[in-house]
Amino acid sequence: MRTEFEITDGPLDVAGVVGRVADTAAGAIAVFAGTTRKSFEGKAVRHLEYEAYAVLAERTLEEIGTEIALKWPQTIGLAIAHRLGTVDVGEVSVLVAVSAPHRREAFAACEYGIDRLKAVLPVWKKEVFVDGGVWKENPEWERERGGEPP
Amino acid sequence: MSALSGVTVLLFGPAREAVGCSRTVMELSTPVTAAQVVDALSAAYPNLAPLLGRSRLVVNQRYVDSDASIGPEDEVAIIPPVSGG
Numbered sequence: 001m002r003t004e005f006e007i008t009d010g011p012l013d014v015a016g017v018v019g020r021v022a023d024t025a026a027g028a029i030a031v032f033a034g035t036t037r038k039s040f041e042g043k044a045v046r047h048l049e050y051e052a053y054a055v056l057a058e059r060t061l062e063e064i065g066t067e068i069a070l071k072w073p074q075t076i077g078l079a080i081a082h083r084l085g086t087v088d089v090g091e092v093s094v095l096v097a098v099s100a101p102h103r104r105e106a107f108a109a110c111e112y113g114i115d116r117l118k119a120v121l122p123v124w125k126k127e128v129f130v131d132g133g134v135w136k137e138n139p140e141w142e143r144e145r146g147g148e149p150p
Numbered sequence: 151m152s153a154l155s156g157v158t159v160l161l162f163g164p165a166r167e168a169v170g171c172s173r174t175v176m177e178l179s180t181p182v183t184a185a186q187v188v189d190a191l192s193a194a195y196p197n198l199a200p201l202l203g204r205s206r207l208v209v210n211q212r213y214v215d216s217d218a219s220i221g222p223e224d225e226v227a228i229i230p231p232v233s234g235g
Contacts, residue, residue, distance in 0.1 A: 034235050050234070051162060051163055051166075082234060093235070094234065122208075124230065126163070138233050138235065
């Protein structure tokens with residue numbers, strides 16, 4: 001399985017990650033794009049701010065890749081990109097792309113990738129409102145297990 | 151023999167904001183346990199204390215339990231509840 005991971009301050013490009021996993025042996029490419037919502041509990045979100053423990057985040061992405069390769073050995077390509085810094089409403093903050101011979105494993109591996117990322121990736125998001133901000137907490141976060149796979 | 155040394159602690163997201171900086175150096179008698187580092191942080195930064203109880207500890211980029219031993223060369227990081235994606 002080919003893997004490409006990117007943690008960047010710049011905008012994310014859906015076509016870019018599709019290109020990274022494209023392969024003539026693939027019959028399917030599944031892509032998940034996480035985008036920033038305009039409101040939280042009725043309050044207008046101005047923008048979001050992301051920060052990461054970059055070294056650990058890169059290692060964690062590698063671990064997610066290893067898990068996917070074990071669970072779906074047919075996977076051909078995996079690309080994950082996460083944006084940091086200020087992300088405006090409506091913009092893409094995360095991308096997960098998986099190529100595989102058939103769609104079912106591509107969908108499954110892609111969903112697993114975003115679920116694991118939300119549970120273990122050391123990245124923090126602050127929703128900024130006109131009158132302050134709040135640090136978010138993913139309900140998936142695995143406090144007891146940390147970076148360990150289930 | 152234990153000696154007083156500086157243990158570097160990295161802070162991210164809500165932990166960074168509670169303390170007001172992204173790293174702090176705690177003068178501690180090493181080796182110390184992870185739990186003792188957390189206690190020292192709680193005492194030094196009362197704003198951080200509520201969050202510490204819900205955070206995990208990483209030493210040299212590996213998650214550790216509260217009884218892990220930490221020396222002067224180790225890099226400690228507080229990992230509050232994550233919110234990537």
